[in-house]
Amino acid sequence: MEVREIFLSGPPMKRYLKSINLRELLRPLGQMLLFSVGSTVILSAIVLVLALILDKTVVGQTLFERLNVSLFTYTLVNLPQVAIDGLTIGFVYAAIALGYTMVYGVLEFINFAHSEIFAVGAFVGVEILIALEKYGALSGASLFMAYAYLVLAIIAGMLAAGGLAVAVERVAYRPLRHASRLVPLISAIGVSFLLQDMIRLTESLTTGQFNRIFPTFGNFDHRIILGRMTMGATNITLGVSIKSIIVIVSAVLMLMGLNYMVNATKIGKAIRAVAQDHPTASLMGIDVNRIISLTFLVGGMLGGAAGVLYALKFTRIDPFVGFFPGLKAFTAAVLGGIGNMTGALLGGIVLGMLETYAGSFMGVFTMGAAGTEYKDIFAFSILILVLIFRPQGLMGANVAQKA
Amino acid sequence: MTPAFFHTIAKRLEQGMVPYILILAHMALGTALVYTSPRSNLAFLVLITSFFSLYSLNADRRFKFVAGAVLTLLIFPVVGVRNIFYLEVIFQISVFSALALGLNIVVGFAGLLDLGYVAFYAVGAYLWAFFGSQQYYILHFAPGTQPSHLPFLLPGDTFYLFIFVAIFIAALTGILLGTPVLRLRGDYLAIVTLGFGEVIRVLANNLDKPLNFTNGPQGITPIQRPTMPQFAVDAFNELFSKIVGHTVSPADMYNVMFYLFALAIIIIIVFVTRRLDDSKIGRAWTAIREDETAAIAMGVPLVKMKLAAFAVGASFAGAMGVLLAGSRTFISPESFSFMQSIGVLSMVILGGSGSIPGVILGAAVVTILNLQVLQGLSLYLSQLRQTDAVIPIIHFAWANLSTQLDPAKYQRLLFGLILILMMIFRPAGLIPSQRRKRELASDKAETEE
Secondary structure, three states, X not given: OOHHHHHHHOHHHHHHHHHXXXXXXXXXXXXXXXXXXXXXHHHHHHHHHXXXXXXXXXXXXXXXXXXXXXXXHHHHHHHHHHHHHHHHHHHHHHHHXXXXXXXXHHHOOOOOOHHHHHHHHHHHHHHHHHHHHHHOOOOOOOHHHHHHHHHHHHHHHHHHHHHHHHHHHHHHHHHHOOOOOHHHHHHHHHHHHHHHHHHHHHHHHHOOOOOEEOOOOOOOOOEEEEEEEEEOOEEEEEEEEHHHHHHHHHHHHHHHHHHXXXXXXXXXXXXXXXXXXXXXXXXXXXXXXHHHHHHHHHHHHHHHHHHHHHHHHHOEEOOOOOHHHHHHHHHHHHHHOOOOHHHHHHHHHHXXXXXXXXXXXXXXXXXXXXXXXXXXXXXXXXXXXXXXXXXXOOOOOOOOOOO | OOHHHHHHHHHHHOOOOHHHHHHHHHHHHHHHHHHHOOOOHHHHHHHHHHHHHHXXXXXXXXXXXXXXXXXXXXXXXXHHHHOHHHHHHHHHHHHHHHHHHHHHHHHHHOOOOOOOXXXXXXXXXXXXXXXXXXXXHHOOOOXXXXXXXXXXXXXXXXXXHHHHHHHHHHHHHHHHHHHHHOOOOHHHHHHHHHHHHHHHHHHHHHOOOOOOOOOHHHOEOOOOOOOOOHHHHHHHHHHHHHHHOOOOOHHHHHHHHHHHHHHHHHHHHHHHHHHHHOOHHHHHHHHHHHOHHHHHHOOOOHHHHHHHHHHHHHHHHHHHHHHHHHHHOOEOHHHHOHHHHHHXXXXXXXXXXXXXXXXXXXXXXXXXXXXXXXXXHHHHHHHHHHOOOEEOOOOEEHHHOOOOOOHHHOHHHHHHHXXXXXXXXXXXXXXXXXXXXXXXXXXXXXXXX
């Protein structure tokens, strides 16, 4: 008998392995694959059709004069890179959006301060890495140690953000739970502003500056080259940076873990029960306050991890870094149907993709009149459109407003 | 020292000539203090709090009216010209009071949380900034490349006309934004208005191409002011040059003028707000705020009434925007950030949403905290940095303190704290509205029964 078999044949282990619900573990993986591939294909098709149409017009001619390449080719060549970038940011949005959607699920309340929870996660992670760099641990680190440090930073960011989220709920939201709807929202806006300046205050007191740079170490900045293409006079290399892969893989792992926790464990059942009906859940012996704290903890941890991943991807962070990702993640949550976890996943991926596609191609298609600078308000337009035409979101059921 | 003791004191203050003497004494003390030490923040605070005693003490309405008029129309301008910083503070208080009163209609009366209120302010400001400057002639130039010596599009006196145009345009913008989104539930509406505010700011930032409408992040300057009649400057000098201590230049008089404009707009807003509150529309707003479903059941035209609130609030902001563009002669997208919207919201929440005196108090407190307390702290810190002083317990030299630590920039901290603390401890605000007061009283009576 091999060691592995002995290990597996022990009764407790066997029972444990049997208890793992494989279906719930793998279901989100399938969904993510479907959403990613689906949105890539649809958006790419739209962009290519647009490029074909515009190729014959003055837009195509201008580009041809400038780069000596047709608009269609230009679009086609740029597509893979744009898709990968979109997917990366989409998974970050999805991880943040889950925090909004979980809190909304249990409390019907927009946790406006979630964007700052995200920023705190980013700062804690980056500060730890900067400290390690100062200590000299990063420069000579082996590949394994580099990844270990990154994991350490992510975990520290998760813990700090999760703890902060729980504390914020306890101090600023719980006393207002029975007030009218707008009261906790205003309080949450206050928390968001307060936290932004608290980050700035701590950073300027301890380090003297509040713009922090993610240290370069490990092989995160390398690009895996997939192929080369010649476009006019320039060579274009197609590649994926290792950063993007790390971001996507960690986000996928976290989302799988979260999905498993909510849909296949006892605690998850309690969370779902509280989301449906507080008084009844408490009659069934569930400690509602604890479950709400737990929801904030889990949402905050996801947000914190997303913060560190965001810092890894975009390198530079400042105390106000959470504002736009937070708003976009909220848009993603609404787009997917707020309160619905699969919806948040879908919304995050779709929004990240849409935004990156629009940011990359709008400038070329409109001959520079409107480009990347409108990327940020693009998300708001989507939010407004969704709220007007399909307020329940893409995947949400049409729920009547609770009185 | 029992509460009963204070109660008798408070009662005595309400009787006979005592309140009149107190009010006059407070005003005189404030004026004298500011006059003798024109650089002291404390003296200024004494003067400005005389409004508080004017409001809270029990006196004849006519007397209060006259005293208030003397304070705002005579003492403030004269004292302000003596130390131009005070005039700036008073002007900002008036501008933010007007904005907060406008937002109060949307948030306090109709109960719609608008997080992008300064967007309407921006609409008004950019309206006059475009038509009252040379911007029309540099539509085809990138920012910074325009030729010099361009004419102005419109004469400066069309400023007055544009106040009314801005009221109209801002109201229209409010209706256009409101029509699709006002059906949404309160919290979604808040986020959508936030998004709208950001959209306006990003547009102002980026509409320097393909046609240069807003001059991008650099902003539009110079913007014209209405002409200042020379005889007004002369008359002011004739009357007050002895008290002020120097002859007043037209530039100083412009500040006084814009302060008086802001005051006039505030009076109009207060008048309109009070009339509206007592009208059918006001009652419909209250009904919507308290219970939307019940309001619909009672036949209140929901969307129409919400649109009315949005339009009225927006129009006031538009008028103030024109005033701002004229008084500053410079406009840039920075003045219309999300933080400004939250700043105005925190004034409304601090004072008491739905309460006119409360909102004005909130605007005054937040502006003073912002302009005097935080900046005073900044000044104090930078002085400490020059010295060899050491923080006692932790033995940290002030000189080593990071220069990034500038309290004047920590407005978000201030706004955030105000919002959280007010929501938790006093959601009705410092001066709750009359209706709220009656509700609280009836709640109390019910629980005591």
